[in-house]
Structures are given as structure tokens and as C-alpha cells.
Amino acid sequence: MEQQATNLMANILLVEDDDDLAELVLMHLKFQGHKVTRVARCDDALTIYQQQAFDLLVLDRGLPDGDGLDICHHLRQEQNWTPVLVLTARDSEMDKVDGLEAGVDDYITKPFSVLEFQARVRNILRRVNQVSGSPTADAETNETSMNFGLLKITPELHQVSLDDRDVTLTATEFTLLKFLASRPGRVYSKDELLGHVWNTEHSGYHHTVCSTINRLRTKLKHPSSEHRFIQTVWGVGYKFQPYQ
Template identity: 45%
Template sequence: MIYTQCIRRVRAGNAVSPNSPVRMQVMSRNVLVIEDDNDIAQLVRMQLAGLSCETTVLNDGRAGLAEALARPYDLVVLDLMLPGVDGLEICRRLRSERRYTPILMLTAKSTELDRVLGLEMGADDYLAKPFSVLEFVARVKAIFRLVDMMANTAAGEHTLIECEDLKIDVERRDVTVRGAPILLTAKEFQLLLHFAQNPGRVYTRGQLLDQVWGYSHSGYEHTVNSHINRLRAKIEIDPNSPEYIQTVWGVGYKFRNAPEN
């Protein structure tokens, strides 16, 4: 098969298919909520309690940043407009750390520019206030599912995907390009992996939202565009002329076709 020229699998132990559904484990997770609106903070805390989360709430950006850097959290729920240090700066600082922390951004600002700024800084997802409680819970679950999927996969099949100078170690979440390590957020990694496992297949933005983000609400196509742009900036020699993640005009995106013999 042509595809095997772009992927090499090394199996160890009982294999777990990357496409197999993974149930969320019932476990206590530590979540940091940095939100200066006390009513929203308590609403978020209540919803997280229903997901078996231990929640720390801080309403000041400076204190929230210090806490986020002081110890690992399974998720940071982050407001954009905060006293002391704003959410964009907190997001930027967390993404400069080697340790990866999922970030769900909440904000009263709802323009496309604000959403893109948050995602460009490295937020994994974004909700504009006022938001649906059910949608908030769905977004949190989607982030936790991704983390669980990576952890469960690491215990099973060891897969190394190689395509020219791009190498993806699925279990270790290591990505290198031309031998240099590339630091990706969890969502960026999942998006790249989804493309690389399906070379040549064209995806619309709606399909990527459904299959990678786990929801397909209209109006969130900018989320896909932003993540594609960030991925290209990290893995492409020339992001304006991408070698790996290619645009199919009028349709969507695809990962490069595997080379033929």
C-alpha cells in the first residue's frame, strides 16, 4: 500500500488502535479556574464537581499565573479579561513552559479577532460568555477524552509515523521536523495526527471540528483555521507554501499524499 511508505508501526504488547473509542476514566482531576466574575466561577466549579474534579478558583490574573506555574493541573479554565495579568499573557506564559497544560478560555469578548488571539496564544478551546452549561461540560469532556486517549494509547501500540522530514511518535507525543523537536499543544498534536493517519484524504472544516474537536457547531470554523495556521508555522519550512498540510481550495485541507514508487 502507498500509505505504508509514510507510516511505520512498531508494536509492543497488546495493541490499542488509535481510532478505538476510549472511555473516560472516573478519576479526580485537578482544575484551576482563573475567573474574576464570582458567579461564573462558582457555576463553573459546580459543573466541574459533577465531573469529579477538584477545583481551585482564583480571581486575579497574577495569582492565577503563579498558581498555574507552581504545580501541574489537568485543565486551566481561563478568563480573558483579568485584573493584574490578562488571560492572553497567562496563556502565553503557560505555553512557553515545557509542561503541557490544557487551557479552555472563557471570555465576554466574542469577536472573531478575540477568539483567534486566544487560540493563537495556545488555548485548546474557547467559549464566549454567556455560554451554555451543557456546551461547557461537553468542551471539558472533549479535552479530557483527548488526554485519556493519549495515555491509553501509550500503554498499547507503539506507532511511529514518518513522512519525509516529519516524524511523529504517537505514544510519546513527540514531533520532530528535520531532527528538531516541535512543541505542540494537545489539540495541535491531535489535529496533526488525524491528518497524518489519513494522508491524501480531504477534510472540510466542519468534519475536522466533528472528528478532532468533538463538536460541530456552526460558526467555529475559525478554530480550525487558527490551528492549521499554527501547525504550519511550526512544521513547515514555508507556511505560505505548505509541504505537509495542504489547502484544497473551496473544500478544506488534506495531509500530503504518500509518495508513489
């Protein structure tokens, strides 16, 4: 376990105004080997982001000067794809959907299990660092890329391009795309995707899969083509379909 924590050691920004909860989260993140900076306001978070780079942002929503999601919105508008984990008491389905649509990578509601929180952090950082995996013979490949006509995926560089145009993806979006593209035409259910990409078997997170799929489709839409690389197989799940 110590070796795993060392391999995934990260610089984390915690945005939480509850002092007791912040101390608990700080303790467990540091136990995992991470460096943690804590602030309690949206404006402080945005200011410190201009001063240094972080590997993960853990944020509350109900902050003294606004909704923590505003931080995520700002980062995504600036094309900053630092992973974001929301830790909040807002537990309605719509709140979770709002968070996922804003571009967060995961969403945990209070009260929460410390073990689950640690696992979610590890999973996000693992997705960020994940570069292994070999495409099948259905794709034209070399050691570093997966080529599907207009679409090129380069796992080792964590890059995606569509018709020679760079496509910026979050760590979760990239991991999902690479997983689906590794077996073109193979249909995966939401439960299978949750297990392989999010490392969870909890069916309550089906909306997470749907939101991530929708964001990927938007980012992979070619202005002169109606082709969808990620297609829905109704009643079954999703598949990656190379450009014909």
C-alpha cells in the first residue's frame, strides 16, 4: 500500500470551509502520501491556481463566496482539465448531474466513508496516470498511437486529435475513450464501464457514465460529418465505432 501511495503521490488543492471536515480530509490525503493545500473560498482557490499547478482539486459546493462548481466552470473555460472531485452535502440527482455536466470527474456526498473517499482519489489519479493498454488489430497502430481515420489517440502522451485538431479531454474522458477504442465494435453495458473505468460496481453512478459519454460525443463531433465515434446500442450499452 505504501508503494501505491508513493507512485500516485499528488499535489492536491482542497477547497473546504468546514474546519473539522477539512482537517479530516487533510489527514487522510496526507496519509496517502499527498501534498495538500487548503483554502476556504472560491476566490482564494482561483488565486492560488494562478500561482502553482495541482494534480487534483477536491472542492465543496457551499462555500462562503459562492458555489464551488463555479471554480470548475472557470477552469474548464480556461481549457484547464485538472481532475475535480466534489465533496458536498448536496445529494439530489440534479445536483450530481449539474456537477458532472460542469466537468467534474467524481462526486461524493456527505456524510461519506473515508475508505470510499481514499479509493475515489486513487482511482482519479490512476486514470490520470494510466497510459498502458494495447489496441486491437482493428486499428492501424504503432507503439504510441491508435489511428481510426480522422481520429488519433496517443495514450503515452495523453493526446487525442480529430482531423489534425487537438481535442482536450479530462482524465476520465480520455480513459473511457481509450477503453472503448481498444475494442472497436464491442458493446459495453453501463455496469461494465463503471467497473473498468470508474472501478466501482455501484449502479447508482449510471448517470456518471451517461454524462461522460455525452461530453465525449460533443468533443468528438466533426463539423462536416454526422459520424458518432461512440454509439448507443439501445437496451445494452455503448460501443466505439471507427470512422468509415
